[in-house]
Amino acid sequence: MIVTGGASGIGKATAERFLAEGAKVTIADVSKLKGSEAVRELKRKGHDPQLLVGDVSNAKDVKRMVAQAKSRWGRIDILFNNAGILVEGTVEDVSEEDWDRIMAVNVKGVFLMSKEVVPIMxxxxxxxxxxxxxxxxxxxxxxxxxxxxxxxxxVLMTKCLALDYCQKNIRVNCVCPGEIDTPMFRQEARARKMPVEEYRKQLSEYHPIGRLGVPREVANAVLFLASDDASFITGTAFSVDGGYTCQ
Ligand SMILES: NC(=O)c1ccc[n+]([C@@H]2O[C@H](COP(=O)([O-])OP(=O)(O)OC[C@H]3O[C@@H](n4cnc5c(N)ncnc54)[C@H](O)[C@@H]3O)[C@@H](O)[C@H]2O)c1
Incomplete structure (x- = not known):
């Protein structure tokens, strides 16, 4: 399994959840520092993940990382395209550079990783x-x-990939988390110049369930979607959001 952005937050929790199930996991992350820390922590817990450092928006890095993961494990059964960044602002505030960067990581990154992994699958x-x-x-x-x-x-790339490969025994789904308590959430609080606790309280009120999610709750959904229990599920946008999108 490859988890992009696996050094932190939801990606790290998902890597740990799958490792606990006995999966062979590659953490692919742009941050060598965070990646090494995550791997040290997972090793202390008795796991042995592979760490690959690279940028999902860079085609050369993606080709190298996918080849290294394939060569280490012999196959790639599961890809969790999780790496993502946050840029806030209105059309007036967001610079062209920030627009290009977020599209490169959040959208092109999913495209490039899938482009390399689909032929293996x-x-x-x-x-x-x-x-x-x-x-x-x-x-x-x-x-x-x-x-x-x-x-x-x-969300739409997920549906297109699902349709293109559903008859080839490749299922493609996405998770749609609500606010999850990760470093990205804390980045949001800082950007709003709000104390984390105050921001947590405010956001908890937006979620009908009355709280934020934790990374493991998203990891559990990814585990289900990746498992054979989800064998008839493809192309879905699976909400893990405490009811956020119900209202
Ligand atoms: N935290 C939330 O509330 C929330 C809610 C919904 C969706 N998400 C999505 O979940 C994913 C993970 O978010 P998180 O909250 O765990 O964030 P995080 O910031 O804790 O972790 C993101 C990880 O991605 C890595 N990364 C960033 N750019 C990369 C790149 N170009 N190539 C490879 N790795 C890269 C970072 O180094 C980091 O380790 C993101 O796609 C995010 O948009 C988060």
């Missing part, structure tokens, strides 16, 4: 891709033009 005649979109890919938000647009694209 076709050869194996089996595979599962789970993309990490967001509830922000299903509804609009204020002050989030670039992020929500990128996540909306991930």
């Amino acid at each position: 076709l050869e194996q005649k089996k595979g599962v891709i789970v993309n990490n979109a967001s509830c922000s890919g299903l509804v609009g938000d204020r002050n989030a033009i670039a992020y929500n647009t990128s996540k909306g694209a991930v």
Whole structure:
């Protein structure tokens, strides 16, 4: 299994969840520092993940990482396209550079990783891709033009991939998390110049369930979608959002 952005937050929790199930996991992350810390932590817990450092928006890095993962494990059964970044702001605030960067990581990154991994899955005649979109890919938000647009694209890319490969034994789904308590959430609080606790309280009120999610709750959904228990599920946008998108 490859988990992009596996050094932190949802990606790290998902890597750990799958490792606990006995999966062979490659963490592919742009941050060598965070990646090494995550791998050290997982090794302390008795796991042995592979760490690959690279940028999912860079085709050369992607080719190298996928080849290294294939060579280490012999096959790639599961791809979790999770790496993503957040850029906040309205159309007036977001710079062209920030727009290009978020589209490169959040949208092109999913495209490039899938482009490299799908031929391997076709050869194996089996595979599962789970993309990490967001509830922000299903509804609009204020002050989030670039992020929500990128996540909306991930939802539709998921459906297109699902249709292209559903008869080749490759299922493709995405998870759409609500607000999850990760470093990205804390980045949002900082950007709003709000104390984390105050921001947590405010966001908890937006989620009908009355709290934020934790990374493991998304990891559990990814595990289900990647498992044979989800054998008739493809092309879905699976909300893990405490009811955020119900209202
Ligand atoms: N936290 C939330 O509330 C939330 C909600 C919905 C969706 N998501 C999505 O979940 C995913 C993970 O978010 P998180 O909250 O765990 O964030 P995070 O910031 O904790 O982790 C993101 C990881 O991705 C890595 N990364 C960033 N750019 C990369 C690149 N170009 N190539 C490879 N790795 C890269 C980072 O180094 C980091 O380790 C993102 O796609 C995010 O948009 C998060």
